[in-house]
Amino acid sequence: MKPFAYLRPGSVAEAVRVSAERPESHFLGGGTNLVDLMKLGVESPGLLIDVSRLPLDLVTPTDDGGLRIGATVRNSDLAAHPVVRERYPALSQALLAGASGQLRNAATTGGNLLQRTRCPYFQDTSKPCNKRAPGTGCPAREGAHRDLAVLGHSPDCVATQPSDMAVALAALDATVHLHGPEGERAVSATEFHRLPGDNPDQDTVIRPGELITEVVLPPPAEGAFSLYRKARDRASYAFALASVAAVLTVRDGRVAHAALAFGGLAHRPWRARAAEDVLRGAPATEETFARAADAELAAAEPLRDNGFKVALARNLAVGALAELTARADRSG
Amino acid sequence: MDTIAWRDVTDAGEPPPSDDRSTFTLHINGSDRKLTLDHRTTLLDALREHLGLTGAKKGCDHGQCGACTVLVDGRRVNSCLLLAVAQEGAHITTIEGLADGDRLHPLQEAFLERDALQCGYCTPGQICSALGMLDEAADGSPSYVTEPGTAAAGGPVPLDAEEIRERMSGNLCRCGAYPRIVEAIEDVAP
Ligand SMILES: Cc1cc2nc3c(=O)[nH]c(=O)nc-3n(C[C@H](O)[C@H](O)[C@H](O)COP(=O)(O)OP(=O)(O)OC[C@H]3O[C@@H](n4cnc5c(N)ncnc54)[C@H](O)[C@@H]3O)c2cc1C
Ligand code: SF4
Ligand code: FES
Ligand code: FES
Numbered sequence: 001m002k003p004f005a006y007l008r009p010g011s012v013a014e015a016v017r018v019s020a021e022r023p024e025s026h027f028l029g030g031g032t033n034l035v036d037l038m039k040l041g042v043e044s045p046g047l048l049i050d051v052s053r054l055p056l057d058l059v060t061p062t063d064d065g066g067l068r069i070g071a072t073v074r075n076s077d078l079a080a081h082p083v084v085r086e087r088y089p090a091l092s093q094a095l096l097a098g099a100s101g102q103l104r105n106a107a108t109t110g111g112n113l114l115q116r117t118r119c120p121y122f123q124d125t126s127k128p129c130n131k132r133a134p135g136t137g138c139p140a141r142e143g144a145h146r147d148l149a150v151l152g153h154s155p156d157c158v159a160t161q162p163s164d165m166a167v168a169l170a171a172l173d174a175t176v177h178l179h180g181p182e183g184e185r186a187v188s189a190t191e192f193h194r195l196p197g198d199n200p201d202q203d204t205v206i207r208p209g210e211l212i213t214e215v216v217l218p219p220p221a222e223g224a225f226s227l228y229r230k231a232r233d234r235a236s237y238a239f240a241l242a243s244v245a246a247v248l249t250v251r252d253g254r255v256a257h258a259a260l261a262f263g264g265l266a267h268r269p270w271r272a273r274a275a276e277d278v279l280r281g282a283p284a285t286e287e288t289f290a291r292a293a294d295a296e297l298a299a300a301e302p303l304r305d306n307g308f309k310v311a312l313a314r315n316l317a318v319g320a321l322a323e324l325t326a327r328a329d330r331s332g
Numbered sequence: 333m334d335t336i337a338w339r340d341v342t343d344a345g346e347p348p349p350s351d352d353r354s355t356f357t358l359h360i361n362g363s364d365r366k367l368t369l370d371h372r373t374t375l376l377d378a379l380r381e382h383l384g385l386t387g388a389k390k391g392c393d394h395g396q397c398g399a400c401t402v403l404v405d406g407r408r409v410n411s412c413l414l415l416a417v418a419q420e421g422a423h424i425t426t427i428e429g430l431a432d433g434d435r436l437h438p439l440q441e442a443f444l445e446r447d448a449l450q451c452g453y454c455t456p457g458q459i460c461s462a463l464g465m466l467d468e469a470a471d472g473s474p475s476y477v478t479e480p481g482t483a484a485a486g487g488p489v490p491l492d493a494e495e496i497r498e499r500m501s502g503n504l505c506r507c508g509a510y511p512r513i514v515e516a517i518e519d520v521a522p
Binding site for chain 2: 001030035092093103105106
């Protein structure tokens with residue numbers, strides 16, 4: 001690891017100012033991803049701006065009945081928050097499906113959103129990788145890509161976005177709030193991560209020096225139930241092979257509202273708009289759910305070794321929607 | 333185990349603070365330790381290499397095994413992924429700090445009683461993790477396997493074997509002592 005300076009700013013304004021003055025700097029949240037990548041030599045900041053103690057550690061209601069989540073709220077605290085558990089269960093479950101108890105105690109909302117891909121070549125500085133070293137190539141396309149993308153990948157990168165939380169935020173129509181040298185802006189969680197295209201070094205639309213200050217959830221859709229399901233190689237403490245966050249309102253046996261996002265399939269949380277179009281207004285049956293999942297996954301372009309993900313994602317989505325329908329039935 | 337060798341880096345002829353190093357205090361197992369450390373030093377290396385507290389173990393050094401688990405301000409964390417300097421002012425509890433004089437902590441007793449180890453390399457991490465985990469459940473924090481709606485009002489979450497396994501999944505045991513680790517924790521869980 002290269003030596004670096006360390007600074008703990010007293011305010012958001014100071015953090016943003018220093019970051020603009022020192023382009024070699026990185027923000028430090030819990031450090032559970034950044035410190036790991038520094039040990040591997042993938043990241044080598046000259047200055048760490050520790051934002052973990054900034055006063056962004058609150059979860060508060062918004063005026064319109066939504067929820068404001070500070071960027072330094074720890075993943076474990078967010079998952080356990082009574083309002084999140086009751087009104088946004090998909091978010092609580094997604095957080096609890098990620099990492100381990102120890103890691104969730106350290107990890108922050110902002111850091112979780114910006115954690116980098118687990119593609120093995122990205123993490124190995126002895127290998128080429130367009131994301132880590134633009135223009136060097138993508139060995140994963142022909143190499144070890146069983147865990148990588150089936151949707152929206154490009155010739156230059158087939159990596160997946162690893163955060164479970166980000167998938168739930170996409171299905172819940174959250175917005176990510178940023179504070180940068182040019183001021184403040186908000187980006188929808190579905191647009192925050194991007195597809196790789198020919199510049200996979202950019203995971204998200206965040207601009208240099210921008211700090212995530214908060215994530216805002218709109219009020220939950222009326223009468224909706226939500227959940228998060230994750231398939232992985234072991235029962236716990238593993239990244240998603242495929243996952244789904246689903247939000248569903250059923251009225252008189254028909255789908256009144258549906259939001260669906262897949263994880264583990266693409267370079268961004270994959271908001272399933274084609275599936276939602278099929279669901280809206282249709283009878284809430286497994287037949288509809290399968291048709292909806294198929295409509296979305298028709299766009300899949302699996303690589304040599306990851307075709308299994310398409311069926312896995314389909315089954316997860318159908319199971320999740322059926323479970324939510326059963327819950328709606330039980331609640332009358 | 334009654335004398336723990338404290339080594340203070342500032343006395344060890346190390347360079348003074350600079351851009352790349354800082355002087356700061358950590359409260360460790362009830363005593364204050366002033367340290368001057370290179371910013372690259374993780375909390376785990378600070379404990380093991382600079383303070384002689386070798387209870388927390390280095391397994392993977394990447395957050396993947398839990399052998400380095402300690403408590404920071406009462407919460408279990410992987411000390412291998414935390415920078416020591418970022419913990420300035422924090423209260424840190426390591427396995428060395430659990431016993432009350434000669435009296436072992438009930439979790440330590442339970443691990444002995446149940447023979448919940450073979451080589452013992454993962455044990456300090458397992459016990460510190462279990463300690464943090466019991467508090468989390470007592471505070472009403474759910475896990476991935478907690479039925480939605482359980483203890484929603486903030487009451488404690490009951491811990492059966494399935495809950496314990498899920499909540500302890502961040503601690504690997506290469507010897508596969510898992511069944512007895514779960515039993516030992518069940519003995520102590522309310
Ligand atoms: C063994 C292991 C297993 C894991 N399994 C999972 C899993 O199954 N699912 C999952 O979702 N995650 C998993 N994770 C990843 C974990 O969730 C992330 O490491 C964590 O969420 C990152 O948060 P952090 O606060 O520690 O980020 P940091 O490491 O501090 O930062 C990550 C990035 O975000 C930037 N950053 C931090 N805060 C801000 C901010 N406020 N504004 C702008 N930039 C910021 C940093 O500069 C850095 O680039 C796992 C990690 C490990 C080590
Ligand atoms: S998939 Fe992306 S991250 Fe992985 S090697 Fe290719 S370019 Fe790098
Ligand atoms: S040594 Fe820290 S988790 Fe393995
Ligand atoms: S007892 Fe040997 S690793 Fe757990």
